[in-house]
Amino acid sequence: MSENKFVVAQDGDIEDGEAIKIDRAITGADDDIAVFFDNGEYFALNDTCSHATASLSEGWIENGEVECPMHSGRFCLASGEVLSMPASENMRTHRVVLENGDVILYPGVPAGVKA
Amino acid sequence: MNVSSVLIAGGGMAGFQTASSLRELGYAGDITIVDASTAPPYDRPPLSKDYLLGSSTIEHLAFAKPEWYVEKNIALVLGSAITALDPDSGTVTLANGRDLCADVVVLALGGAARKLPLDTGTASNIHTLRTVEDANALHAAISVGTRLLIVGAGLIGAETASSAATLGATVTLVDPFEPPLVPVVGLDMARYLHAHHAGSGIRTIQGSLTQLIADDSGDYVAAVLESGERLDIDQILVGIGITPNTQLAVAAGLEVDNGVIVDSNHRTSHPRVFSTGDMARTRTADGELARRNEHWESARLSGTATARGILGLEPDHADSHWFWSDRAGIHLEVAGDMSAAAESVFRGSTQDDSFVLFRVNGSTLVAAASINDSMAVRAARRIIAAGTAVTAADLANPAVNLKKLTRGIAS
Structure with missing residues (x-):
């Protein structure tokens, strides 16, 4: 893969159970990307819910899941898998790692894949 | 009763969720969903919004893609209404003359617009x-x-x-x-x-x-x-409400009173027949007939509860009442009973584009409604369900993080 990576935050910037939204204009990805911090781990998914136009970065983040702020569709933060209706399509994941206090996002690289 | 086949009459939220939950709970027998519509099970709330505006399609409204039904081994019989039910033999007759038989029949026929x-x-x-x-x-x-x-x-x-x-x-x-x-x-x-x-x-x-x-x-x-x-x-x-589609149940001799009467496991007066969603009315353990619910979330939870009932599992924990409504510039969410006796506490003001109205009884949160602040109602749902003590001052103060209140962390 290319060196397409971005330092999107410093460790500690994102509170537990919170998320930030990285604009597609910055990453060049096809959607904004939500970077979540849940229970000591970072995760990243496409930001626009697969069900209706809503920002998952504004969702309810808890127990490794995000619940869409619009209609409560739930997704697994680690895999992007849809867990609850009304959503029926999985979300795309992106690799995000913590290195020397930097939260580094690899847009377009699925979670779990080495860049 | 050893159940090896389930026929679900109605492919709305409750019927679909019954099928989906049966598989999630490990049921491996036959499942058939029968619906008069030719469209595979779809979500109805967008019909008055995005779909009516022409900005959504029936494919997008579908609860699941066609391959999901193959993967889950759930049969769809679409385009023919059910005209008769024989509870003793578990047989339903379709308008096209076909008979379908199952160990368990689930009535999930919803309601008809008045x-x-x-x-x-x-x-x-x-x-x-x-x-x-x-x-x-x-x-x-x-x-x-x-x-x-x-x-x-x-x-x-x-x-x-x-x-x-x-x-x-x-x-x-x-x-x-x-x-x-x-x-x-x-x-x-x-x-x-x-x-x-x-x-x-x-x-x-x-x-x-x-x-x-x-x-x-x-x-x-x-x-x-x-x-x-x-x-x-x-x-x-x-748009003056619905009447539950109980005709089939009445003709089949099931107990009906403004809805098909079910117990907490969603079983009707006939052991082979269950009912779920808008059309089902629960008789509580103390013999009272509960109000029928007609919301999306209650239909979804009702489907899961029905699947548990069919499999002989205890009912799971029911979440507090919740629904949403979308109209121009407004996303409304409500949790709990807004008409129950309580005091109103505002976070923000109705002059704003975004505010929350809590209903509080002493230190108990009874209900909450939000305009364009759904996270407040998500927090309220959890506070209501857990019975977490709250103060009106915390709820009214925008500086107090509601999510932290759900964990009982006061400001």
């Missing part, structure tokens, strides 16, 4: 909105300048008013109550929501119709209100 008593049933320009076919007909009937009369300002009437106004229709919304929806959202929120219609160019009238005037073709051209005012109209939408 008709206007004045309507003679011959006009082509009077609508209800319950199915995708209804939405297609209504969409085709609305264009710029269409004079649309909506009878009933409940959730469907109000949402459709907003969508039709967006499509350029001239909308008049008539309801006997001013403001409408008080039992559902409470007085403070009902007033706010009702006042919002004027900003979308929707005329609201408190009253009811005394007469519908038809032309030679039988279509309605005007409506007369009890005030004597005559409204010239092109189209009418009637």
Whole structure:
């Protein structure tokens, strides 16, 4: 893969159970990307819910899941898998790692894949 | 009873969720969903919103893609209504003459939109909105300048008013109550929501119709209100509630009282037949008949509870009552019973685009409704479900993080 990576935050910037939204204009990805911090781990998914136009970065983040702020569709933060209706399509994941206090996002690289 | 086949009559939220939950819970037997519609099970709330606006498709409304049914081994029998049920043998007869048999039959037939008593049933320009076919007909009937009369300002009437106004229709919304929806959202929120219609160019009238005037073709051209005012109209939408589709259950001899009576496991008066969703009415352990719920979330939870009941599992924990409604510029969410006796506590003000109205009884949060602040209601759902103690001061203070309150962390 290319060196397409971005330092999107410093460790500690994102509170537990919170998320930030990285604009597609910055990453060049096809959607904004939500970077979540849940229970000591970072995760990243496409930001626009697969069900209706809503920002998952504004969702309810808890127990490794995000619940869409619009209609409560739930997704697994680690895999992007849809867990609850009304959503029926999985979300795309992106690799995000913590290195020397930097939260580094690899847009377009699925979670779990080495860049 | 050893269950190796389940037939679900009705592919709405509750019927679909029953099937989906059966598989999630490990049931490996046959599952068949039967529905009169030719469309595979789909989500109905968008019918009055994105779908009516033309910005969504039936494929997008589908609860699952076609391959999901293959993967989960769930058979769909679409396009033929059920005309008869024999509970003893577990047989349903379809309109096309076909008989289907199963160990368990689940009635998930929902409700039918109530008709206007004045309507003679011959006009082509009077609508209800319950199915995708209804939405297609209504969409085709609305264009710029269409004079649309909506009878009933409940959730469907109000949402459709907003969508039709967006499509350029001239909308008049008539309801006997001013403001409408008080039992559902409470007085403070009902007033706010009702006042919002004027900003979308929707005329609201408190009253009811005394007469519908038809032309030679039988279509309605005007409506007369009890005030004597005559409204010239092109189209009418009637949104005055539903009646549960219990005809099949009645004919089959099941116990019915404004809904098919079920126990907490969703079993009807016949051991082979279950019922779920809008059409089911629970008799509680102490013998009381509960109110039927007609919301999306209650239908979803009802489907899961029914699957558990079929498999002989104990009912799981039921979440607090929750629903949403979308209309121009507004995303409303409600958790709990807004009409229960309690005090109103505002976070923000109704002058803002975003605020929360809590209903509090001492240190107990009873209900919450939000405009464009759904996270507040998500927090409220958890606080209500867990019975976490709250103070009015914390709830009213925008600096207090509601999510932290769910964990019992006071400011």
